[in-house]
Amino acid sequence: MIAKINDWQAQIFSWLSVACTLLMTYESIARYAFNSPTMWGYSTVIMMGAAMYFFGFAYVHKLNEHVRVDVFYSRFSERGKALLDVVCAIFLFFPLIGALTYGAFYMVIDSWVTLEVNIESTWLPLMGPIRSICAIGLLLFLLQGISQFIDDLRKVIRRPQ
Numbered sequence: 001m002i003a004k005i006n007d008w009q010a011q012i013f014s015w016l017s018v019a020c021t022l023l024m025t026y027e028s029i030a031r032y033a034f035n036s037p038t039m040w041g042y043s044t045v046i047m048m049g050a051a052m053y054f055f056g057f058a059y060v061h062k063l064n065e066h067v068r069v070d071v072f073y074s075r076f077s078e079r080g081k082a083l084l085d086v087v088c089a090i091f092l093f094f095p096l097i098g099a100l101t102y103g104a105f106y107m108v109i110d111s112w113v114t115l116e117v118n119i120e121s122t123w124l125p126l127m128g129p130i131r132s133i134c135a136i137g138l139l140l141f142l143l144q145g146i147s148q149f150i151d152d153l154r155k156v157i158r159r160p161q
Contacts, residue, residue: 054137
């Protein structure tokens with residue numbers, strides 16, 4: 001189910017790249033051709049880019065396409081790869097992504113309660129929505145990691161045939 005959710009959200013959020021391109025084209029034309037830049041264009045593209053990245057984490061993990069140094073990994077059997085993935089998940093993935101997800105949701109609550117705004121933009125957009133999107137993206141990444149961990153654990157425990 002987690003994999004299907006990540007497939008679905010990846011299809012939706014991939015369209016943000018088109019929206020970012022169109023928005024930056026509009027912003028560039030407005031700024032350089034008409035000397036009339038928008039207050040909101042650049043900040044909006046930054047937020048859309050953050051959404052693409054954070055929702056992309058889970059999808060890339062699902063496809064097992066994150067960058068890895070595989071000097072030895074590629075030479076392992078499927079079971080050996082699964083064992084290494086289980087060990088790395090326990091000692092690296094879960095502590096790091098768990099802490100990031102926890103911290104992100106803490107920041108979401110704080111952002112909504114204080115009505116935090118982006119002071120680096122003259123538009124002063126609320127930060128709660130983008131912080132929420134980033135936290136949900138991290139949660140999907142963590143859930144995809146749990147799903148992958150279970151699959152890898154099954155490969156390790158399964159008896160060779």
